Each structure stands twice: as structure tokens, then as C-alpha cells.
Amino acid sequence: MSTVSRTAIGRTILLAFIGTVLTITFLLSSRAKTTSSWRTQPYRFNVYPNSRPNTTSTDTQPIAEEESVNVECPELKGAEDVVVVVKTGATEAAIRLPVLLKTSLRCVPPENVLIFSDMEQDIEDFDHHVYDALEGIPESATNDNSDFDVYRKQQELRENGQDAQIPSLLSEFEDPRIPGTLAAWTLDKYKNLNMVKRSGTMVPDKKWYIFIDADTYLVWSTTVAWLNARDHKKETFFGSPSYIAGKEFAHGGSGMFLSGGGMQTFLAHNKTVEKFNKQVQNECCGDFVLALALDDMGIKVTSAWPTIHGDYPSTIAFGYDRWCHPMATMHHVSVADMQQIGLFEQERKNPSKPLLYSELYRNLVSRLLSSSLEDWDNSSGWDYHEDDLSYDDCDEKCRTNGNCFQFSYNGKECYIQERFRLGTSKKAEDDKRWRSVWRRKRIMEWIESNDRCDPIKFPEQKND
Incomplete structure (x- = not known):
């Protein structure tokens, strides 16, 4: 891979990263109107934007003192x-x-x-x-x-x-x-x-x-x-x-x-x-x-993938290949996202246990998932892509595919995914305006049928 292509990839990741920062900023500002104290209610999302929020990034702002919840660290052997x-x-x-x-x-x-x-x-x-x-x-x-x-x-x-x-x-x-x-x-x-x-x-x-x-x-x-x-x-x-x-x-x-x-x-x-x-x-x-x-x-x-991986909560594709795996790292995490994940960790019932992808989705990401969003890309282009379809045709493609959890449509192109992820905001480009849809009922049914994660599978060393 050339330096130039590596740079192009970096730009793509950066754009996605900025979109998530904008979203979380909106959520934080909205939440501030309904929550009197971060200490008493450190992590409760009750609202979600219906369109791309028009705000600025919080990455240049230091963490506010009131956003730190004083919770003792669990004793971890080793x-x-x-x-x-x-x-x-x-x-x-x-x-x-x-x-x-x-x-x-x-x-x-x-x-x-x-x-x-x-x-x-x-x-x-x-x-x-x-x-x-x-x-x-x-x-x-x-x-x-x-x-x-x-x-x-x-x-x-x-x-x-x-x-x-x-x-x-x-x-x-x-x-x-x-x-x-x-x-x-x-x-x-x-x-x-x-x-x-x-x-x-x-x-x-x-x-x-x-x-x-x-x-x-x-x-x-x-x-x-x-x-x-x-x-x-x-x-x-x-x-x-x-x-x-x-x-x-x-x-x-x-x-x-x-x-x-x-x-x-x-x-x-x-x-x-x-x-x-x-x-x-x-x-x-x-x-x-x-x-x-x-x-x-x-x-x-x-x-050691997916325990070590390069996604952050909005870009993780949840599904069969990660659901019961423990998570050790996330990357491209904005300042706002880092604060929220920190609060989420402090609220965990068993903070000394490994964090599974399933727990992260249930107790964090699922609260942000809507049924449909305009000017939004849930990155559905991994499993199926077809051009020259109407929105109704794209909707039908996903509905009749029992493994489809979400799709995105931009006025011409239809993208279907057999995993589910939040995604990021995306501006209209020329004649393309992105709309993302999640099959929430189908997602919940899949989660119910994959309720147990036992035993936990950690990455192995070679020759273990």
C-alpha cells in the first residue's frame, strides 16, 4: 500500500470520526436539558437526532469536572x-x-x-x-x-x-x-x-x-x-x-x-x-x-481480532462474528466518545469482568439506534450492493432476506448488511442523499436467540 493510499484511508476514517463527534455532541447538549446531574444519572440517552446535527466538535474541549464519576477501581489480579x-x-x-x-x-x-x-x-x-x-x-x-x-x-x-x-x-x-x-x-x-x-x-x-x-x-x-x-x-x-x-x-x-x-x-x-x-x-x-x-x-x-480492533462504538458491526467475544481496545475514539464510554464502564454491574461486544451493544449502542435516519450512513455496503433500485425495492430486498438487519439507500444505490451498526452522519452529495434503516424487531429477535455467551473465548497464543 502506498503512502498516498494510506493517507486516503486515513482521510476516510477521519470523516467518519468527525461525524460521530457531531452526533455525540448533539446528544450531550440535548441530554443536558433533561438531566440535572451527570453524577446522579451518568449515562441515559433518551433522545436521538432525526437528521444530521448542526453542531461543532467537542474534541478541542477539556473534560468537564462534573463529568467524572468517582467510582472505585476493581482489584484485578495481575x-x-x-x-x-x-x-x-x-x-x-x-x-x-x-x-x-x-x-x-x-x-x-x-x-x-x-x-x-x-x-x-x-x-x-x-x-x-x-x-x-x-x-x-x-x-x-x-x-x-x-x-x-x-x-x-x-x-x-x-x-x-x-x-x-x-x-x-x-x-x-x-x-x-x-x-x-x-x-x-x-x-x-x-x-x-x-x-x-x-x-x-x-x-x-x-x-x-x-x-x-x-x-x-x-x-x-x-x-x-x-x-x-x-x-x-x-x-x-x-x-x-x-x-x-x-x-x-x-x-x-x-x-x-x-x-x-x-x-x-x-x-x-x-x-x-x-x-x-x-x-x-x-x-x-x-x-x-x-x-x-x-x-x-x-x-x-x-x-487477536476482534478483541483488539480498530473500530469505535458507532462503527462496530455487531453480529455473529463478534457478539460473544471480549473487547480490549477501540480506536479513533473522540474526546466526547471517550468520556461517554468511561461513564458507561463505571456503570457496569460487574466492572471487573471482561467487556463483551454483546454488553456494549445492549447497554450503550442500542440506546442510540433508531428505526430510520435521513442524512445518515449506517455503512451497510459490506454484504450486498445493487444499483438502479427504488427505495421500496431496496426495502423489499432487505425484508425478504431473513439475515438482513439494516440497509442504506442514496436515491439510486442499495446497500444491505447482515450485521447491525449505528454508523455516522453523511451529507448529501450531488443527487445522492443517504437514508439508513434498521430492522429493530429482527435485531431484537436475533439478540434474544443469542442471549448466552459462555464460555468467553479469548485470543490464543501460538502453540497454546
């Missing part, structure tokens, strides 16, 4: 043996990190959380120090390398005492070689190898090391229960598989899980790390280079 490493950037750190720490990572032992960025900094009212992931990269890899232009600019602003202005001045700074690509995105790929190496030396001899992005939601109860049942001494690298030029790697944003045995092997191959550090400039992505380096050490990616 939690002290798991290190969580967060990768972020100077242009987003102050916005995302406080929310991440108050929600997804609030129950992780603080001493086991490491945060790496492209600039060392201390954020006001934020307890964790942010380390520079690029510190120590050889000058031979940075000199005369335009990928580091934004890095050098950040250092300049910091030296002049302008740290607070970095997000506003550099968040739209583009890579001059690739129009439309943010310079921070290009720089990001250099962090992975150094981040893994430094994590293993800063917090040594732990059983598991988890690497996530600042927009990744880690479900701690699932993670600890799963890893407790796996052998940390084996050289294991869990992830959600992606492919570039036929080569498999673990998608970084979905989460990468490296065993203690794998970390020891990584640290023992310093020359291999140096070799691949020089190769980063020629590759699109840091998670891809990390997989190449580990593969060179004899450690291959072990698929």
Missing part, C-alpha cells in the same frame, strides 16, 4: 504486571491525555503508564510526565531529513516559552512533499522503535507491554483477564493484522501487545533496532517498521 505505553503528539497531547487518563486508563497503576510524544513536556494539572520518543535517534537519521522539520519547529517554540501555542500554530502544518498530509503524521512513524526500546528499559521485567495511541480506548478489565491467562514468557506480539505489500503487521492505533519474553528479545537485538531506525524514512508507517524489526528477531504478529 494488573501490576502490565505496562501501558501511550503514543501521542505535541499538537494533541494537552487535549487528549487528561481525558484518556480519567477514563480508559484511570484504573491502571500510575507507575505502569508511560507517555511518549514528539516533545518532552509537563502538562498543567496533569500528573504524568510526557517523554520525547524521538530522543536518542541518531543524527544520521534526522539531519537533512524534512520529516523532522515540524520537530525542529516544536523545539524552537519550546525554547522560546511558546509551548502552549504549539497546537494552534502547528496542528495544520503539512508535509511539503505530500499535499494534504499533516507533518505530525509523517513524523509519527519514527516514534515506535524508540518507544518500545525505552519502555523496556524504563519499566523493566514486566509481563506485558501494551502500546496504544491517545485516541485508543483500552478496556482494562478485559485486558488484565486475558493476559493473566497467557504465558508472558513466550515471545508473543498480539495485534489486529493489517497488510502492506503483502506483509503482515499489527495496526498501532488498534493496540499492540508485546509479552515480557518478546520485550527481552527486542532489547537484546540493539543492532537490529538501529538497522530498522535507518529504514523508517523509506516506509509509510512506524507500526509497519516495528513489525518488520520483530519479524527479523523471529517474532511474528499473532492475530
